[in-house]
Amino acid sequence: xxxITLQHVTKYYKSDGRKVPAVQDVxxxxxxxxxxxxxxxxxxxKSTLLSLxxxxxxxxxxxxxxxxxxxxxxxxxxxxxxxLKFGQVWQEPSLVRRQTVEENLELVGLIGAPEQPGPSxxxxxxxxxxxxxxxxxxxxxxxxxxxSSGETRRVELARAMINSPPILLLDEITANLDDDNIWDMFxxxxxxxxxxxxxxxxxxxxxxxxLLRRRVVTLVDGHILGDxxxxxxxxxM
Ligand code: ADP
Numbered sequence: 001x002x003x004i005t006l007q008h009v010t011k012y013y014k015s016d017g018r019k020v021p022a023v024q025d026v027x028x029x030x031x032x033x034x035x036x037x038x039x040x041x042x043x044x045x046k047s048t049l050l051s052l053x054x055x056x057x058x059x060x061x062x063x064x065x066x067x068x069x070x071x072x073x074x075x076x077x078x079x080x081x082x083x084l085k086f087g088q089v090w091q092e093p094s095l096v097r098r099q100t101v102e103e104n105l106e107l108v109g110l111i112g113a114p115e116q117p118g119p120s121x122x123x124x125x126x127x128x129x130x131x132x133x134x135x136x137x138x139x140x141x142x143x144x145x146x147x148s149s150g151e152t153r154r155v156e157l158a159r160a161m162i163n164s165p166p167i168l169l170l171d172e173i174t175a176n177l178d179d180d181n182i183w184d185m186f187x188x189x190x191x192x193x194x195x196x197x198x199x200x201x202x203x204x205x206x207x208x209x210x211l212l213r214r215r216v217v218t219l220v221d222g223h224i225l226g227d228x229x230x231x232x233x234x235x236x237m
Contacts, residue, residue, distance in 0.1 A: 001032035001166050002067045002085055004053055004198075009062035011048055022048040024222040025062070030200060032166060035193045037209050038202040039233055040219035046202035047091070049219065050169045053200065054086050055079070084112050087160030087168045087197075091175065094156060095144040101155050102127055102140040105162055112163030130158040134188060150181035157185075161192065168192065170201040174208075182208060206233035 006028045012019040023045045030036055038046045051057045052064050055071045064071045066085065074082050095104050109123040131137055134154040144152060153173055160168060170189075174182040186208045193199045203209060209216060209232065216231030217224060226236030 001196075002198075003032060004028075004030040004167065004200075005063075005065040005068070006049075006052065007063045007065070009052060009059045009064060011052060011057060012060050013048075021222050023052065023059075023219075026222075026224055028217065028224065028227070030198060032198055033193070033196050035190070035199045035212075035214040036201070037212075037214060037216045037231075037233075038200065038219065039204075039206075039209065039216055040225075044219040045222040046219055047171050048222075050088075050171050050200065050202055053167075054088055054169055055082065080111070084163050085165055085167055087157075087163070087165040089153070089156045089160050089168075089170045089173050091171045093144075093152060095152065095159075097144050100141050100143055101131070101136065101147075104144070104155065105130065105159050108159050109162045126162050126164075130162050133161060133192075134158045135184075150177050150184070153177065153181075153185060154188075157188070161197075165197070167198040168200070170199065170203075172202055172204065174203065174205050186212065209233040 006026050009023060009026045010021060011023045012021050026049065038049060040046055048057065052059055058072050066082065071082065099107065105127045106123050109126050113123055131140060134157055136151065136154050136158065139151065147155065157173065174185050177185065182205055189199055190212065213230040215229045216226065216233065216235055218226035218234055218236055228235045228237065
C-alpha cells in the first residue's frame with residue numbers, strides 16, 4: 001500500500017512576472033492508513049501541497065514519491081494507473097451538470113474497471129456500493145442542480161471512492177456546509193479511514209479537527225510549521 005513522501009519540495013507560481021513560492025522546502029511522509037489534516041490560513045499552500053501529492057502539479061525542486069517512486073518520472077503510459085491510487089475532491093464543483101448522479105459515477109467508475117470484471121466489480125455494482133456508502137440511495141437519477149451543497153459533496157466523495165483508491169485527497173470538502181452536514185462528512189471520512197484508506201484533508205473546520213484529534217500538519221507561507229499527531233487545529237508542537 002502506498003506511502004506518500006515529499007522530499008525538499010518547492011513549488012513556485014508566477015505572479016506579476018515574479019516567481020512566488022507557494023510551497024517551500026517541504027519534507028513530509030504520510031503512511032498508508034493515516035488521517036491527516038492540513039491546516040493554515042488562506043494562501044498558506046494547502047491546495048498546492050495536495051496538487052503536488054496527486055501529481056497535478058510538478059515540483060520545481062525536490063521529489064514527490066509514491067512508495068519510493070518519483071511521481072514525476074512515471075512514464076506517460078503508467079500515469080493513468082497511478083491516478084487510480086488517488087480519490088480526489090477539490091474545492092470547485094466538478095460534477096458534470098448534464099449527467100445524473102449515477103452517470104457521473106459511472107463515468108469515473110469505467111476508468112478503473114478491471115478488464116474482465118466479475119459481477120461484484122461491475123461498474124453498476126460499484127456505483128450501488130458507493131452510493132450506499134455515502135447514504136445517497138434514491139438520488140441516482142437526479143441531476144447535480146437538484147442537489148443541496150451537502151448532497152453534492154457526498155456524491156463527489158462517492159465518485160472519489162468508486163475505484164477504491166488507497167488514498168483520498170480532499171480540499172475544503174466541508175466548506176459552505178452547515179454544522180450537521182459537516183459532522184456527517186467527518187463521520188463518514190472517519191469510517192472510510194477505518195477501512196484502511198489514507199485521508200489527507202485541507203480544512204478550516206477547526207472545531208471538528210479538535211474533536212477528532214488526528215495528525216495535524218500546519219502550513220505557514222508554504223512552510224510546514226507544525227506536524228503533531230493527535231493534534232489540534234493550528235497546533236505547532
Ligand atoms: P491554500 O490552499 O492554503 O489557500 P494555495 O495552495 O491555494 O493555498 O496557494 C498558495 C499560494 O500560491 C497563494 O499565494 C496563491 O495565491 C498562490 N497560487 C496558488 N495557485 C496559483 C496559480 N495557479 N497561479 C498563481 N499563483 C497561485
